[in-house]
Amino acid sequence: MLLIVGQGNPGQKYEANRHNVGFMAVDEIARRWNFSSERARFGSLAREGEIETPKGPQRALILKPQTFYNETGRAVGEAVKFFKLDAAADLVLFHDEIDLALGRFRMKAGGGAAGNNGVRSITAAVGASFRRARLGVGHPGDKDLVYGYVLADFHKVERPVVEEMLRACADAAPFLALGEDEKYQTEVMRLAPAAKVDPKKLARGEN
DSSP states (O other): OEEEEEOOOOSGGGTTBGGGHHHHHHHHHHHHTTOOOOEEETTEEEEEEEEOOTTOOEEEEEEEESSOGGGHHHHHHHHHHHHTOOHHHHEEEEEEETTSOTTOEEEEESOOOTTOHHHHHHHHHHOSOSEEEEEEOOOOSSGGGHHHHHTSBOOTTTHHHHHHHHHHHHHTHHHHHTTOHHHHHHHHHHHSOOOOOOHHHHHTTOO
16 A cells, blocks of 8 residues: 655645645645545544556555644654555655755655655654655745745745646656656656746735
8 A cells, every 4th residue: 555645734824835735735646536535544634545557556545644744753653553564665755845946846765854854753753765755846045034935825926836736746646656756757747847937926926
């Protein structure tokens, strides 16, 4: 079974934040592949389903931990232990990545947390070898602005780029389910080439 985890903060206050793009991605996967309704499980909102692939349907469980972003590992650790999963093969985390331009997407297996406390929390719970689906949200240009930036909503002019990336993540999911991460990354970026956001509109505050 594949465990697909979105990273974000629970509650309406945060739902459109850049930090919650991981939640957005797994919601789109669940919608695209007709997963079950959400129910409480492992300290998360959980949805079960199957992703159709050329090798047949692949069972998957989607989790949106309700423990807040920096404590994601608590919920993930419970689920990995319960299902006796191999974190390196069976766990995929979707999270925001400020070091990638808006709309860019990269897969990565293992490695450090790069300042992401949610990733650090999961590493503490299950080790660092899990697969990461990194969703580019861009950088504010100054490290002192990062906290406010990721906890702010996407600008209006950014949203079409984000929505295209999310749809691509869902449509390309058969590659993810088969463990073909390089092909998954290539297909996501083929389906959603990062569009340019007009910096003049952002500067005018058109959000």
